[in-house]
Amino acid sequence: MSTSRPGNGHDPDHDSDLDDESPLSDPLTALGLNADAGEGGHDEAEDEEDGPVREADLAVIEAGSRTLRAGGPVPQEDDVPGRPADPELDKALREVETELAGRWPETKLEPSLDRMTALMDILGEPQRAYPSIHITGTNGKTSTARMIEQLLLAFELRTGRYTSPHVQSVTERISLDGRPIAPETFIETYRDLLPYVEMVDGSQPHRMSFFEVMTGMAYAAFADAPVDVAVVEVGMGGSWDATNVIDASVAVVTPIALDHTDRLGSTPGEIAVEKSGIVKKDATVLLAQQPVEAAQVLLKRAVDLGATVAREGMEFGVVHREVAVGGQLLTLRGLGGEYEQVFLPLHGEHQAHNAVVALAAVEAFFGIGSEHDRTLAIDTVRTAFAGVTSPGRLEVVRRSPTVVLDAAHNPAGARAAAGSLADAFGFTHLVGVVGPSGDKDVRGLLEAFEPVFTEVVVTQNSTPRAMDVDELAALAVEIFGDERVQVEPRLDDAIEAAVTLAEDQGEFSGAGVLITGSVITVGEARLLLGRK
Known part of the structure; x- marks a missing residue:
């Protein structure tokens, strides 16, 4: 060695249904869906780490980077922001990050929805102002969320996406129309919510955590935009996760594996109990391939609540994949039929499985199932997947x-x-x-x-x-x-x-x-x- x-x-300073006014009231006709349904047949490397907010000394990293760029970064469009160029704006954002960092980090949890419920009540239930797609699982949540978002955007819907943790900037966690929220909007949303957050702090045994405040900011920002649909990734688990104050009509469960065993359980089945908490009455549940004991738990929860279940490998799946330059070429079988020649500019078989889960989730959101004998417009689907990124x-x-x-x-x-x-x-x-x-x-x-x-x-x-x-x-x-x-x-x-x-x-x-x-x-x- x-x-x-x-x-x-390194410097040490530094885890509802559509309403009648919605443009989705008649989605099958409004979105150019075709009736050429086909027939067909069938983990993500990156479950999100529930880390605390980071205040890394970026100057140290920036200084080190000068010696590492000689080989040249690969040129491509990048939607992960760095620090704001405006010094005053950067200072204001750092002040907000510092205040957030003074709260409980994502690694310290008190399993309860009391604080989030209280905040949403004070704010007038902003999370109910738009329909939602809720995503849990151990691996693949963020990539799947980004694919769902791209599909919805391709069908000209305004989207809000909430994911965690961030890769480089805290603003990444809240996205509007496929882009991280502007630093100015992030700061304004935080300052607007702070008095109400402090009211909740004073009325509860524990102050709101970093993740709870961030979740409240996301839901408020989505309502203010306003968005047509929110794509929401849980931070950890499901039942008592701060995001679980939404009543999502579509629930997605990506592959479950052992992680956070000290908090969620020591077996896939025990972990599935917590994650199944995002399944709501009469929802549609999309299950990626799961360990048997996890699948059993999830199916029981769905049956108990009268939810409709679609399973990868049964109702939908990857029919064919081949490696292509810059990614892979896929044939996917969705809930309504087959989608051929879909290029996905991401590497790895697990991303193909994420793609078909995302596709099925969007079909379910638009009310498509095998009984409809319809698919989403293939050209729009191809365009959406071709634009997917996952930094x-x-x-x-x-x-x-x-x-x-x-x-x-x-x-x-x-x-x-x-x-x-x-x-x-x-x-x-x-x-x-x-x-x-x-x-x-x-x-x-x-x-x-x-x-x-x-x-x-x-x-x-x-x-x-x-x-x-x-x-x-x-x-x-x-x-x-x-x-x-x-x-x-x-x-x-x-x-x-x-x-x-x-x-x-x-x-x-x-x-x-x-x-x-x-x-x-x-x-x-x-x-x-x-x-x-």
Whole structure:
């Protein structure tokens, strides 16, 4: 094991039905749906890490980035914002972030909807001003949410999307019409809500948490826009998650695996009990492929509430996928029929499964089922999927050598990412840069990546939750062996070391770098590599 320790590490400062006035009142005719229904047949690497709000010293990261950009970032449209260019606006946003950071972080929970219910009541129930699609699961929530959003936008609906955590800027968590909320709007929404939040703080045993305030801001921003539909991802679990004050007509459950076992349960079935809490009476429930015991729990909840269930592999599924330049080409069977020649510019088989779940969710939202013998307009569906992005999910950010980011932070996510690398990239020598949080199953994460990493550089991000690099190194040596492990406490040094190891293999060696282990690590790496 080789070790490099600079004098200073990172700065340590730093988880309803449509109403009669809706334009969706007659969706099948209004949206150009066709009657050419076909017949057909059939985990995401990136469940969102429920991390606290980050106040990373971006100056440290920005300074380190100057030495890492020589290879050139891959040019592409990027919808992940950096800091505001206006110094006064940036200062105001930082002040809001500091105030939010003074509340309970996402890692500290008091399972209750009392505070959220009280806030929504004071605000006049803004979350009921629009229909919602609610998404839970362990892996794949954010990618699925972004695909659902793109489909809805393609059908000319105004959308609000709420996801967590953020990759680079807290404003990413609340999106309007497919773009992160403007910093000015974020600040204004927070300041408008603060008096009401303080009223709730004073009336409850505990103050509202960071995530609860953010959720309230999202629901208020969506009502103020106003949006035609909200796409909402849970933060953790489902039953008592702060988002679960909505009454969504469509509930989506992405693959369930073991994560947050100290809070949600130690088996897929126990975790499914919590996640099934987003299923509401008479809703439509879309189930991605699930462990048997999780599926049983989810189906029972649906039956008890009279909900309609559609299951991947039964009522909808991936019929065919093939790797294509820049992504994959899919044939998907939705609830109403088959969709051929759908290009998805994301890598990995798990993303194909996310895509068909998203497609079925939007079909369900528009009232399409197998009995209708109709599909969404195929050209619109193709256009929507072709425009999907998912930053930090098998995302190529540099060439020569190829550097890929993936926010896998649990064993299931790592296995999905590792399995996707071979068909998407064909690396013959892959160097891993791993910087996980200490409260995750880090051994399981490393074991999932061991078969595909030739070498691994262990490091840490700038947050207090980062796993101690010496503990991480000791664990990595157990799994990879001493000769395959290098230690670089600073993330910028770790990336540079990994790039050097890949370059040493030669220009045409098939060598590459994967940076992974945490959404926070990936977000900081994006900044270091010039992605803003």
